[in-house]
Amino acid sequence: MLIGRVVGSVVSxxxxxxxxxxxxxxxxxxxxxxxxxxxxxxxxxxxxxxPGDMVLYATGSSARQTELTEGRPVDAVIMAVIDSWDLGGAxxxxxxx
Amino acid sequence: MFLAEVLGTVxxxxxxxxLNGQKLLLVRPLTPDGRRSGKTRIAIDKAQAGVGDxxxxxxxxxxxxxxxxxxxxxxxxxxxxxxxxxxLEDGRGFHQLGARARSNRS
Amino acid sequence: xxLARVTGRVVATQKYKGxxxxxxxxxxxxxxxxxxxGAMLVACAAVSTxxxxxxxxxxxxxxxxxxxVKFVPVDAAIIGFVEEAVSKGRHxxxxxx
Numbered sequence: 001m002l003i004g005r006v007v008g009s010v011v012s013x014x015x016x017x018x019x020x021x022x023x024x025x026x027x028x029x030x031x032x033x034x035x036x037x038x039x040x041x042x043x044x045x046x047x048x049x050x051p052g053d054m055v056l057y058a059t060g061s062s063a064r065q066t067e068l069t070e071g072r073p074v075d076a077v078i079m080a081v082i083d084s085w086d087l088g089g090a091x092x093x094x095x096x097x
Numbered sequence: 098m099f100l101a102e103v104l105g106t107v108x109x110x111x112x113x114x115x116l117n118g119q120k121l122l123l124v125r126p127l128t129p130d131g132r133r134s135g136k137t138r139i140a141i142d143k144a145q146a147g148v149g150d151x152x153x154x155x156x157x158x159x160x161x162x163x164x165x166x167x168x169x170x171x172x173x174x175x176x177x178x179x180x181x182x183x184x185l186e187d188g189r190g191f192h193q194l195g196a197r198a199r200s201n202r203s
Numbered sequence: 204x205x206l207a208r209v210t211g212r213v214v215a216t217q218k219y220k221g222x223x224x225x226x227x228x229x230x231x232x233x234x235x236x237x238x239x240x241g242a243m244l245v246a247c248a249a250v251s252t253x254x255x256x257x258x259x260x261x262x263x264x265x266x267x268x269x270x271x272v273k274f275v276p277v278d279a280a281i282i283g284f285v286e287e288a289v290s291k292g293r294h295x296x297x298x299x300x
Contacts, residue, residue, distance in 0.1 A: 061263065085213040086212055087229060104290045137234045173204060
């Protein structure tokens with residue numbers, strides 16, 4: 001999985017019917033040091049993530065392993081909202097700081 | 098499937114149960130003319146391969162689960178064959194370099 | 204399957220159902236010389252490992268099959284603790300850092 005920040009949402013009125021009712025969020029990828037990189041992904045939200053949240057997303061066929069995405073044309077899904085992470089023992093990100 | 102060279106071995110005493118008793122090899126993909134290329138992987142040995150051998154690998158879950166006869170096994174990368182030689186139409190290719198090839202020839 | 208080093212921990216309380224209690228860890232994939240290979244990623248730990256450990260992991264849908272609940276959106280899972288890896292006749296790292 002990779003980490004990213006929810007920077008927006010996608011409104012799409014005309015789309016494959018199997019995508020109807022699915023919340024699509026724009027995620028900007030961050031690296032392990034919490035630096036944003038120039039890479040974005042549109043992912044279906046499965047965990048009630050909100051704007052500004054740091055999230056974890058899974059890609060590929062794994063993204064279809066939720067009740068919301070099974071059998072649907074989805075290749076990225078947000079599967080966790082991150083509270084914090086550390087690297088080499090040092091705190092890098094803290095949601096509630 | 099891809100061609101690979103066995104570079105080493107991996108000893109993992111604590112792992113998911115399906116891997117218990119399986120030999121793990123460090124393999125590096127090869128181009129058809131024998132150059133190293135792509136990401137180094139760990140593969141489950143199902144071909145009695147050894148370090149230095151050139152082998153045939155799969156890295157795909159459905160095939161791997163078929164080999165293990167377990168539809169829910171978390172297996173993916175497997176050494177499925179030992180390569181004696183690869184022959185390309187332009188004359189390039191490679192022959193086995195490992196110890197077993199030498200013993201086969203002798 | 205790939206060789207990697209556990210480099211950190213990720214805490215997330217809001218996760219897709221079925222992932223409760225499954226640790227999330229940062230891992231750095233390694234090449235045959237024990238050098239970093241590509242970017243760090245986050246993996247579920249299907250076996251007990253911690254920062255500094257040498258491990259192997261699987262990517263793709265197989266990662267979910269290594270988790271306690273198999274129908275989960277997971278695309279990378281640590282599936283073994285590596286005690287010793289030998290490449291080209293040299294030790295490329297021991298289990299603990």
